[in-house]
Amino acid sequence: MSTPSVNVAPVAVPVALGERSYEVLVGPGLIAEAGTRLIAALDARRVAIVTDENVAALHLAPLRASLKQAGLSVVEIILPAGEGTKCFAELERLLDQLLAARIERRDVVLALGGGVMGDLAGFAASILRRGVVFVQVPTTLLAQVDSSVGGKTGINTGHGKNLVGAFHQPRLVLADTSALDTLPARELRAGYAEVVKYGLIGDAPFFDWLEVNGAAVLAGDPAARAHAVVTSVASKAGVVSRDERETGERALLNLGHTFGHALEAATGFSDRLLHGEGVAIGLCLAFDLSASLGLAPAEDAVRVRHHLAAMGLPTRPMDIPGAASLGNLLAPDALIAHMAQDKKVKAGRVTFILARGIGQAFITDRVELDQARAVLAA
Numbered sequence: 001m002s003t004p005s006v007n008v009a010p011v012a013v014p015v016a017l018g019e020r021s022y023e024v025l026v027g028p029g030l031i032a033e034a035g036t037r038l039i040a041a042l043d044a045r046r047v048a049i050v051t052d053e054n055v056a057a058l059h060l061a062p063l064r065a066s067l068k069q070a071g072l073s074v075v076e077i078i079l080p081a082g083e084g085t086k087c088f089a090e091l092e093r094l095l096d097q098l099l100a101a102r103i104e105r106r107d108v109v110l111a112l113g114g115g116v117m118g119d120l121a122g123f124a125a126s127i128l129r130r131g132v133v134f135v136q137v138p139t140t141l142l143a144q145v146d147s148s149v150g151g152k153t154g155i156n157t158g159h160g161k162n163l164v165g166a167f168h169q170p171r172l173v174l175a176d177t178s179a180l181d182t183l184p185a186r187e188l189r190a191g192y193a194e195v196v197k198y199g200l201i202g203d204a205p206f207f208d209w210l211e212v213n214g215a216a217v218l219a220g221d222p223a224a225r226a227h228a229v230v231t232s233v234a235s236k237a238g239v240v241s242r243d244e245r246e247t248g249e250r251a252l253l254n255l256g257h258t259f260g261h262a263l264e265a266a267t268g269f270s271d272r273l274l275h276g277e278g279v280a281i282g283l284c285l286a287f288d289l290s291a292s293l294g295l296a297p298a299e300d301a302v303r304v305r306h307h308l309a310a311m312g313l314p315t316r317p318m319d320i321p322g323a324a325s326l327g328n329l330l331a332p333d334a335l336i337a338h339m340a341q342d343k344k345v346k347a348g349r350v351t352f353i354l355a356r357g358i359g360q361a362f363i364t365d366r367v368e369l370d371q372a373r374a375v376l377a378a
Contacts, residue, residue, distance in 0.1 A: 011226070013233045015149065016241040020169045024149055024233050026226065030176035031063050034137060035070025041172045044108045044133060046073045048098055050121035051112040052081040055139055058182050063112060063137065075101040079117070083269040086120050086155045088164075094124045108133045108171075114140035114187075115147035115275060119162070122153030126168030136170045139179040141191025142276050145198070145232035148173050150240040150250075156269055160341040161261045167245055175233065177225055188218055189312050190276025193256075193283065195228050196308065198235040200283060201252050204359030206231055211303075214311050251344060251363050255353040256282030259376075262338035263317060266329045273320050280313035281320075289367070289375045290354040300358050317376070332376035336369050 010027030025037065038044065047067055051060055056078050067074050077097050079085050103109065109132055111121035118136050125134040138148040154165020180188065192214065199207030209227075210217070216224035236253065243250040260275070260282030267273040284305045290296035305315045314320060317330050328334055344351035349365045352372070356362065 011230050013230065013237050015169075015237045017169060017244055022169065022171050022173065024173040024175060024237065026144070026175045026177065026230050026233060028176065028178040028222070030174040031059055031137060031179065032066050034063055034174055035066040035068070035072060037172065037174060038067070038072065038108065038135065039070050042108060042133060042135075044072070044106055046075070046103065046107040047110050047135075048075040048077060048101060048103050048107065049110050049112055050077045050079065050094065050117055050124070052079050052085065052117055054081040055113040055117070059112060059137075059139055059179060075103070077101075079120070081116075082271060083116055083156070083264075083275070086116050086269075088155065088157070091120060091124060091155055094120065095128060098124060098128055103128065103132060105129050105132050108135050110135045110137060111148075112137045112139065114138065114143045118143055118147050119153050119165070120155060122151075122168050122170070123155060123165050126153055126166040131168065134168055134170045136173040138173065138175055140183060141180055141188055141229070142194050143191075144175040144177070144180070144229055145191065146194040146236065146253075148175065149233055149236045150253075151244070160265055160338060161269065163341070169244075175229060177222075177229060180225065181220060185218075185312075186274065190274040190280075192218060192311055193276040193280040193308065193313055195232050196304075196311075197253070197255055197279065197283060198232045200287075200304065200355065200358055201235070201255055201361040202359055203231075203235060204357075206235075207307075207358050211307055214307065218311060248363075251351065252353055252361050254344065255355070255361050256280070256284075256286050258282065258339055258342055258344065258350065258352055259285040259335070261342060262335045263320070263330070265338040265341075266335060267320060267326070272322065273314075277314050277320075280308045281315060281317060284308065284315045285375055286352070286354060288378070289352070289372060290356070292375055293354070293367070293371065296355050296357050296360075300355070303358065332373045335376055336373055339369075339372070 010025040013024040109125040111118040136148040138144045151169035154162040260278030263278045287301035291301040
């Protein structure tokens with residue numbers, strides 16, 4: 001498959017949700033255009049930017065300048081970076097600052113950063129004054145292709161990842177692909193795992209394309225990167241439009257996440273394992289489980305692991321840095337215990353996303369935990 005030519009103008013991907021519909025704009029230079037984009041899409045005059053220390057150093061100044069040039073009043077809230085910020089304590093601190101700044105329902109809470117900022121700021125926006133306007137400006141590949149689209153917001157607890165949260169759709173998403181140039185290589189690779197997920201769920205030709213062009217996406221080729229982001233966003237937008245609150249098809253987007261979230265919990269939601277790295281391992285385990293149950297060809301599981309490894313991603317729990325020092329935390333029984341706390345558990349049964357092959361994912365609650373335990377122990 002050939003890579004489409006670069007289109008300098010942003011591509012608008014619609015998320016069709018009736019009166020809550022919005023657009024995801026994908027393209028370079030959108031942070032510098034944020035002010036005019038917000039004025040065109042929203043009736044607001046005040047914006048509270050919620051970001052973290054790392055992202056602020058890179059992108060806050062141009063965003064601030066753009067918003068002020070458009071005549072918007074700006075409040076800035078800078079939080080610690082890292083998955084640990086998605087907690088009750090930081091949520092309370094954020095809400096206190098938003099209330100102190102007198103952010104009202106027609107004002108905008110704008111998340112600038114990766115998935116952590118989007119999830120936390122979005123949750124705060126959903127409960128502040130029973131719901132205020134929310135805008136996403138995702139700066140990581142993972143956030144651009146996944147967490148910024150679809151309205152899932154939330155925080156982590158000691159019991160697991162994203163167990164407290166709400167659906168709160170953004171009113172606009174500005175995915176500035178230029179921001180990806182500032183990402184550390186590890187963060188970019190982690191986001192790439194979510195891109196691969198879309199091919200594995202229901203788009204085998206896209207996975208074929210990634211096998212050929214994945215290295216170019218990570219290397220910063222503008223055409224390859226734009227195609228990967230737009231294709232991923234369009235895939236998620238379609239699923240969300242059909243199943244906003246995950247009563248059916250949307251659960252497919254969790255391919256690899258049941259295993260991945262368990263690994264994140266086992267490693268304490270720390271920088272030892274980034275979310276996308278957990279997803280990469282989870283994708284491999286989901287295909288391993290599918291193959292072991294005779295549902296998917298073994299060669300498809302091999303293809304998935306080979307491609308992710310070739311892109312520099314971990315593919316097994318023991319690939320996690322310092323895995324040996326974690327002792328029993330990564331033992332199959334410990335991971336199964338975390339999976340039993342997953343949001344998708346129904347009547348005590350864990351819902352798994354498995355596959356009949358690349359591009360053929362499906363949802364099932366017919367997997368016995370001993371079968372998953374055997375794959376983890378392999």
